[in-house]
Amino acid sequence: MTKLILSTGNIVSGGPSIIRKPGAYRSNLEFTNSLRSNFLAAQQDYAPDSELQSNGNGNSSANGFHQETEGAGRTPLSLWTAQEDGVLFVPRIDWSLAGLHEEPSRYQITVKLFFLPTASISDRGKYASEALDLVLQELRAPSIDLLVVSFPGMSFDGDCEWEADKLNSSQGNDDEEAATWPAIEELQRRGLAKDIGIAEFGSEKLARFLKRVQVRPTVDQINIKNCCNVPPPLVKLAREQNIELLVHSDCTDILSKGTLRELLGQGLQGAxxxxxxxxxxxxxxxxxxPQWVVKYTAVVRDRGVIENKGYFASADLVEC
Incomplete structure (x- = not known):
């Protein structure tokens, strides 16, 4: 079995094509488009001089493959990826270029960790530690301000806020979520995350969750794109428990097996x-x-400007 670590690099400096667009541009599109862009850039950067191809207009192209022929002329995998301690980094990462422009204390760093349905429940603690370690290494920061955890099978959809809250109460798995939380609490105890939070917990789900954890979340992110307002019962509970409610536009189904295979396959859109x-x-x-996806954002505190934003993802490749 081979572990794969996929990365987008800093998408804020990557160009307008991979920065979030206004309207209904969801994070799964931002994520997958950013991965494709970073894969292609790495193939260009590490392509041997002999791989430069003519594009038919008299100009050279170092894209590492013929656009019209799947798999032909690609930059060898060994050149633009890196194998380290049983982990294949796609693409390879030059850690010497990592880091923020200013001292980490000048930034508000938020990390959102998506546990995927194909991930092992018992390994979630290990996954959380792996994901956060990569972010801290990428930003060269000793800790982050907020770690939000998104569990699989959770959403906040309905024709109105009351229906969404009711449907949410039966989603996810209470036992698995409660069993995972101590690993998130441990990251906070170690000083790696100042605050910890959850995503897509309605009033009933949140009330049950609070009874089963030692360290309560300080944030609950919900997506109310299909609703008019935040459900009043959730507003009341959050106020009583001193939990901040934040609205987001992230896609809960951020990386499926099919999407990952398309991203890494031999098609014209694949790597x-x-x-x-x-x-x-x-x-x-x-x-x-696929095991997990982590999204990180570093905002300059005194200017409110996003300086660094990107994604990492992990997957196991099991030989058939």
């Missing part, structure tokens, strides 16, 4: 990491199991 038995194109073989 050419995986083998294609139908065309006999070589590459990694096996079944992909």
């Amino acid at each position: 050419g990491v995986l083998a294609d038995p139908e065309t006999s194109v070589e590459g990694l073989q096996g079944d992909l199991a």
Whole structure:
């Protein structure tokens, strides 16, 4: 089994095509488009001079592959990815370029960790530590201000706020969420996260959750895109428990197995990491199991400007 770590790099400085667009531009599109852009940039950066291709207009192209032929002429995988201690980084990361422009204390750093449905419940503590370590290394920061956890199977959808709150009460898995939370509490106790929070918890879910945890979340993020307002019972409970309610536009189904295979496959939109038995194109073989996605944002406190924003994701590649 091979562990894959995918990264977008800083998408704020990556160009307008991968920065969040206004309106209904959801984070799964931002995430996948950013990954594609970073994969292509790495293939260009690490392409041998002999791989430069003519684009038919007299100009050179170092994109690492022919646009019209799947898998042909791609930059070798070994050049633009890196294998470290059993982990394949896609693309390779130059950690010497990591870090914020100013002292970390000048930033408000928020991290949102998405546990994916294919992830092992018992390994969530390890996943949380891995994800946060990568973010801290990328930003060269000793800690973050807020860590928000998104559990699978949770949403906040309905024709009105009352219906959304009612439907939410039966979503997710109370036992699994409560069993995971001590690992998140431990990250706070270690001083790695000042505050910890949850996402998509309605009034009934939140009330049950609070009875089962030692350290209560300070934040509850909800997506009310299909509702008019925050449900009054949730507003009341949050006020009583001193929990801040924040609205977000993140997609809960941020990385499916199919999307990941498309991102890494041999198609024209893929990075050419995986083998294609139908065309006999070589590459990694096996079944992909996405584990987690982490989104991080660093905002300059005194200016309110986002300086650094990006994503990491992890998946296991199990040989068939």
